[in-house]
Amino acid sequence: MQQTPFHAYYTARMLDAAIQDNDFAPVFASSGIEIYPFQIAAASFALHSNQKGAILCDEAGMGKSHEAMLVMVQKWLEGCRRILLCIPNADLLNQWLELLNEYYTVPFVSMVNTNDWNNNRKTFEQDGIVITTYDFACEHFNEAKAVDWELTVFEEANVLSGVYLPDNKQAKTLKNISKSSFKLLLTGTPIEKNIMDLYGLVWFIDETVLPNEQDFLKRYLRRPENYPELSAKVSKFCFRTLRSQARSYAKITDRILLTYEYALTPAEQELYNKLYTYINKPNKIAFPEMDSYDLALRILGLQSSSTAAILQTVKGIIKRLQNSPNAIDELKEWQEIKHLCESIETDSKLTALRKILDSVFSANKKLGSSKKAVVFTESVETQKMLYEALNENYGVVVYNGSKSFDDIKQFKDQAEVLISTDNGAKGFNLQDAAVVIHYDLPYNTLKIEQRIDRCHRLGQQNDVLSIAFIDKNNFSDVRKLELVNKRVLVTDGVFGVSDNIIGGFTDNLDIGMREVLSTLRCKTQIEKDYQETLSHKETVNRQALSSAEYMLFTTFTKEIANKMQLTPKYISDKAESLNADLWSIVK
Numbered sequence: 001m002q003q004t005p006f007h008a009y010y011t012a013r014m015l016d017a018a019i020q021d022n023d024f025a026p027v028f029a030s031s032g033i034e035i036y037p038f039q040i041a042a043a044s045f046a047l048h049s050n051q052k053g054a055i056l057c058d059e060a061g062m063g064k065s066h067e068a069m070l071v072m073v074q075k076w077l078e079g080c081r082r083i084l085l086c087i088p089n090a091d092l093l094n095q096w097l098e099l100l101n102e103y104y105t106v107p108f109v110s111m112v113n114t115n116d117w118n119n120n121r122k123t124f125e126q127d128g129i130v131i132t133t134y135d136f137a138c139e140h141f142n143e144a145k146a147v148d149w150e151l152t153v154f155e156e157a158n159v160l161s162g163v164y165l166p167d168n169k170q171a172k173t174l175k176n177i178s179k180s181s182f183k184l185l186l187t188g189t190p191i192e193k194n195i196m197d198l199y200g201l202v203w204f205i206d207e208t209v210l211p212n213e214q215d216f217l218k219r220y221l222r223r224p225e226n227y228p229e230l231s232a233k234v235s236k237f238c239f240r241t242l243r244s245q246a247r248s249y250a251k252i253t254d255r256i257l258l259t260y261e262y263a264l265t266p267a268e269q270e271l272y273n274k275l276y277t278y279i280n281k282p283n284k285i286a287f288p289e290m291d292s293y294d295l296a297l298r299i300l301g302l303q304s305s306s307t308a309a310i311l312q313t314v315k316g317i318i319k320r321l322q323n324s325p326n327a328i329d330e331l332k333e334w335q336e337i338k339h340l341c342e343s344i345e346t347d348s349k350l351t352a353l354r355k356i357l358d359s360v361f362s363a364n365k366k367l368g369s370s371k372k373a374v375v376f377t378e379s380v381e382t383q384k385m386l387y388e389a390l391n392e393n394y395g396v397v398v399y400n401g402s403k404s405f406d407d408i409k410q411f412k413d414q415a416e417v418l419i420s421t422d423n424g425a426k427g428f429n430l431q432d433a434a435v436v437i438h439y440d441l442p443y444n445t446l447k448i449e450q451r452i453d454r455c456h457r458l459g460q461q462n463d464v465l466s467i468a469f470i471d472k473n474n475f476s477d478v479r480k481l482e483l484v485n486k487r488v489l490v491t492d493g494v495f496g497v498s499d500n501i502i503g504g505f506t507d508n509l510d511i512g513m514r515e516v517l518s519t520l521r522c523k524t525q526i527e528k529d530y531q532e533t534l535s536h537k538e539t540v541n542r543q544a545l546s547s548a549e550y551m552l553f554t555t556f557t558k559e560i561a562n563k564m565q566l567t568p569k570y571i572s573d574k575a576e577s578l579n580a581d582l583w584s585i586v587k
Contacts, residue, residue, distance in 0.1 A: 053183030060188030061457020
């Protein structure tokens with residue numbers, strides 16, 4: 001892949017050693033954590049930044065949480081006592097608490113509900129890192145803003161990218177809370193829809209460094225010839241490591257893609273035709289103000305998701321039309337559509353999903369991989385349908401943000417299939433599973449990357465199989481596929497990307513599955529290939545690890561820096577002699 005100015009900046013930072021000895025005291029070590037050069041470089045980038053903040057935007061699954069913890073704990077040991085960690089939701093916060101409890105000794109206080117608030121008289125003025133959710137911080141805005149925060153950290157910061165827009169109240173509130181603190185933003189997808197997402201993230205940190213919104217749009221939106229210039233500008237704020245950059249020394253397994261172009265049954269095709277005919281009518285009483293394009297994306301997208309999803313919407317439309325005296329003919333049209341939906345007993349896509357799960361789990365058993373798969377859908381109705389359809393044959397749990405983190409834990413510990421909405425694609429570590437199935441495609445197609453990265457991440461021991469469904473005759477599916485290519489090109493032009501998110505197209509499921517399953521490697525082969533890579537790249541790796549080690553001893557206090565375990569192992573000559581000291585800074 002072509003190297004952008006952003007990657008050149010990464011290399012320069014890796015070689016940076018201009019800081020005096022004994023400046024800092026690191027806490028980033030455990031016998032259970034492997035420390036990679038890019039993680040050290042990322043934390044160093046943030047600690048040494050002369051900007052008002054930094055964006056750590058490694059590709060998802062590359063350990064940004066550990067990078068952020070290194071920064072937070074380091075600042076704490078320097079005497080920084082007003083540190084705020086904001087996380088989008090309570091479930092993801094629980095995952096952070098697990099991380100803190102397992103690996104770090106820094107004091108912290110969790111503030112996520114009324115009990116936490118009532119039991120802490122100091123509210124946000126705590127003797128430790130304050131961990132809270134976006135919503136809770138906003139609900140207690142006055143108290144949160146009253147604290148003179150020195151460091152504020154925002155997980156899944158891509159949701160803050162609309163801060164410059166007048167109606168994005170939450171992002172503006174969080175920016176006001178953070179005030180003049182150093183702002184550390186964490187996101188694997190700094191560009192989700194277009195380059196204005198990146199504009200918003202930088203604006204959240206410092207609204208003075210980029211031109212105004214209109215000038216920025218004119219200069220960079222859909223102007224790929226200017227992406228190198230933009231990349232150079234944002235490199236002052238952003239630090240990003242690609243999987244492809246780390247593969248020479250980090251154990252990152254392969255991503256294998258399959259996109260099944262499924263065929264509708266005659267009844268499903270008739271349903272699609274009726275919906276399509278209605279959408280193209282010049283006058284629609286049920287949707288008087290929605291244009292045909294947006295309506296097609298919505299209605300046909302629901303039909304693509306599942307018959308259950310479109311049926312729920314059809315029922316709502318009928319209920320509205322029953323209260324309209326001029327809608328007799330249109331009401332009859334929708335009632336016919338409802339009857340057709342109810343006549344479809346099993347979706348063709350569900351039949352294919354069952355076949356896929358059986359094939360994959362059989363192959364995983366032979367390979368010694370875990371019998372686990374994550375199925376993503378945008379529709380809660382589809383989620384309910386899938387649970388009812390699969391629960392008889394598999395241990396199934398569902399997650400859509402309305403239940404507790406215990407469901408995620410149950411999947412990790414016991415269940416075989418997790419059926420999740422895209423709430424489950426935000427930050428959770430699901431590397432116990434190596435199969436990701438996109439039962440439907442999201443309109444924001446870079447969510448597909450977030451879905452895959454729940455499993456395809458550091459710590460994954462198996463090759464990851466990502467399977468998508470697409471109806472090539474469905475207007476909504478085709479449009480979403482077009483957006484995949486466009487948005488990946490934008491992200492690649494500014495930051496770079498390592499892997500495709502859609503590929504391996506086939507309309508023959510048996511042949512397609514046979515081909516992809518034949519490429520999956522057993523753990524023994526994966527480890528053998530990894531060791532061969534380490535051997536082949538040893539010279540380059542030694543240089544990278546040497547630079548990282550030099551950075552440790554010129555950035556951090558030598559006494560504690562010695563306790564850090566660099567990887568790959570052939571660089572860590574001191575590891576065994578230092579193991580006894582590791583537990584002085586970890587639990």
